[in-house]
Amino acid sequence: MISCALNxxxxxxxxxxxxxxxxSLGFLTLGGFLAGVLFWGGFNTALEATNKEAFCISCxxxxxxxxxxxxxxxxxxxxxxxxxxxxxxxxxxxWTDKIARKMQASKEVWGKxxxxxxxxxxxxxxxxxxxxxxxxxxxxxxSLECRNCHSAESMDITRQNPRAAKMHETYLFTGERTCIDxxxxxxxxxxxxxxxxxxxxxxxxxx
Amino acid sequence: xxxxxxxxxxxxxxxxxxxxxxxxxxxxxxxxxGPHPITQDIPAEPMGREVTDDIKKVRNYAxxxxxxPHAIRDYQIDxxxxxxxxxxxxxxxxxxxxxxxxxxxxxxRDGQTLGTVSPRRYFCIQCHVPQTDAKPIxxxxxxxxxxxxxxxxxxxxxxxxx
Numbered sequence: 001m002i003s004c005a006l007n008x009x010x011x012x013x014x015x016x017x018x019x020x021x022x023x024s025l026g027f028l029t030l031g032g033f034l035a036g037v038l039f040w041g042g043f044n045t046a047l048e049a050t051n052k053e054a055f056c057i058s059c060x061x062x063x064x065x066x067x068x069x070x071x072x073x074x075x076x077x078x079x080x081x082x083x084x085x086x087x088x089x090x091x092x093x094x095w096t097d098k099i100a101r102k103m104q105a106s107k108e109v110w111g112k113x114x115x116x117x118x119x120x121x122x123x124x125x126x127x128x129x130x131x132x133x134x135x136x137x138x139x140x141x142x143s144l145e146c147r148n149c150h151s152a153e154s155m156d157i158t159r160q161n162p163r164a165a166k167m168h169e170t171y172l173f174t175g176e177r178t179c180i181d182x183x184x185x186x187x188x189x190x191x192x193x194x195x196x197x198x199x200x201x202x203x204x205x206x207x
Numbered sequence: 208x209x210x211x212x213x214x215x216x217x218x219x220x221x222x223x224x225x226x227x228x229x230x231x232x233x234x235x236x237x238x239x240x241g242p243h244p245i246t247q248d249i250p251a252e253p254m255g256r257e258v259t260d261d262i263k264k265v266r267n268y269a270x271x272x273x274x275x276p277h278a279i280r281d282y283q284i285d286x287x288x289x290x291x292x293x294x295x296x297x298x299x300x301x302x303x304x305x306x307x308x309x310x311x312x313x314x315x316r317d318g319q320t321l322g323t324v325s326p327r328r329y330f331c332i333q334c335h336v337p338q339t340d341a342k343p344i345x346x347x348x349x350x351x352x353x354x355x356x357x358x359x360x361x362x363x364x365x366x367x368x369x
């Protein structure tokens with residue numbers, strides 16, 4: 001059995017290592033280059049296509065639950081007319097992180113196929129678990145997706161009301177907390193929050 | 208001449224809605240979009256701006272539920288979470304420096320004091336509301352109790368009778 005596999009591998013290697021008989025070097029070089037361009041372009045196009053809101057809400061699970069809820073919030077309509085779409089918050093912008101997240105998302109394809117959250121009830125039952133994934137992801141990357149738009153450097157706390165300014169001064173600028181610690185549920189409804197302490201309370205009791 | 212006539216007709220047509228609405232709005236509160244013929248399309252007046260200055264407003268009477276001086280857009284109050292209580296609950300006030308919900312909120316309807324907020328007091332915005340800068344549509348003759356007491360001997364009766 002093993003020798004059989006080794007034989008096959010050796011044969012493939014011999015074909016692979018032998019100079020081409022039928023095709024010119026130019027054809028192979030240019031052809032390879034073109035094929036590479038096509039492959040890479042296609043890959044990126046497909047990646048971009050899966051990174052659009054329209055793709056996310058092409059599943060009824062996403063359209064009827066998180067998207068419906070997003071529509072009520074300030075990240076959907078606001079005075080300045082800037083809208084955060086699904087991938088703005090849920091997909092990292094850096095390439096390696098993005099690919100890593102996309103690989104994790106294959107679990108979501110599994111969920112789609114087997115109808116893990118194909119009714120509102122199932123979605124609500126699973127919401128705490130799903131929310132926890134996102135909270136810990138944002139906690140681990142220091143709320144990177146929030147900071148793609150909201151940076152502490154460009155935050156003018158004199159333009160905030162005193163309450164918000166104080167909180168940001170105490171917890172955000174000191175690096176003691178990150179956005180998601182306090183701003184849970186800003187774009188979707190929250191799951192049962194029993195046992196999940198708000199950011200400011202957690203800080204005090206930890207002291 | 209013909210052109211002038213057309214202009215005249217147009218001006219008259221433009222004036223009709225104004226005249227009509229004048230008749231309808233005679234005894235109604237003065238709201239631009241108030242009662243008007245259903246055939247007319249009256250634009251709604253702009254929404255009031257929320258007052259979010261974090262300044263406590265004086266209570267008009269001792270039992271008045273304090274007003275909310277901050278934005279509460281998207282605040283979730285349901286079985287899963289009460290967003291208000293994440294700051295105003297007893298155990299969260301140290302971190303948030305927000306005023307704690309009053310002790311009356313721990314009592315159930317039989318006057319029994321519970322360990323946490325009573326279910327009947329759970330839905331904050333049944334009583335506590337934010338304000339906008341909208342002007343009152345209807346007049347109000349409410350008089351502050353201090354004014355009633357303080358001015359009582361000094362001819363406050365006139366004020367109270369208003």
